[in-house]
Amino acid sequence: MRVLVVDDDPLAAEMTAAVLEDAGFEAVQAESGTAALEVLSTDPSLELVVSDMNMPGISGLQCFQALRARGDERPFVLLSGDDPQALRASEPGLDACVRKDFDLESTLGQAIADVLAARRP
């Protein structure tokens, strides 16, 4: 499965991509919400989005909202240093929110597994 990683911080993006690759996904990186919206509009092979929340320009949440506004229903996982439950409560449409911490490989992997299971027909 191809996953789009969106983060303006290249080291954070690379870490997230490494976690995903280690879990068997193919990770593609976008450096901003704007770049993500562009690549998602032309690449249907990207099946899931993992985005940082706090980015200059379009935030992760705004990127999610822009996708849904144009009818793109691909699963969207938001990463943030903030409390993930509060973020999820502020935007219940999000598929998952994961805190950026040292346990990312377990928390992100579990979140994606849950999202994909919930989406399974």
Next chain:
Amino acid sequence: MRPSRKAPAGCSFEGWFLVSRDIDTKTEGSAFLREKLKKLQDAYLARLPEALATLQKLSSALAADPDAEVVVADLHRAFHSMRGTAATLGLPQISSEGAIGTELMASFKSLTPDQRRQAAAATLHELAACTARIEAAGKAAMQPADPEKD
């Protein structure tokens, strides 16, 4: 192996062994992931002086104009980003200081223009102290672990 770091001279806060999480103790993830994490941690620490210079530059801009919304937003984002990325890369001390900076800027952001002008000096003082602690934590994290302390 538990990491053991010595606090640089002049630093008094506790928990220095947590300045950098020991990647070898991670039980999850593959050798590939641990190696990648180590490389990214090293890269992050190498670029930390540049990030600190940016924080200092933004702080100077804030001192010149406490109402500059772009500067306030950039400072908040810079500390917030530091909090998240450092946590992900196993640098909890830097992440904690990033959280302190984030809270300081969130509070400052919520002030009226008059309140900002009154609070600017104190906030800048706290930001400078926070930035100094981040610098110290970065230097401590780059020191090799002392094997005699394991």
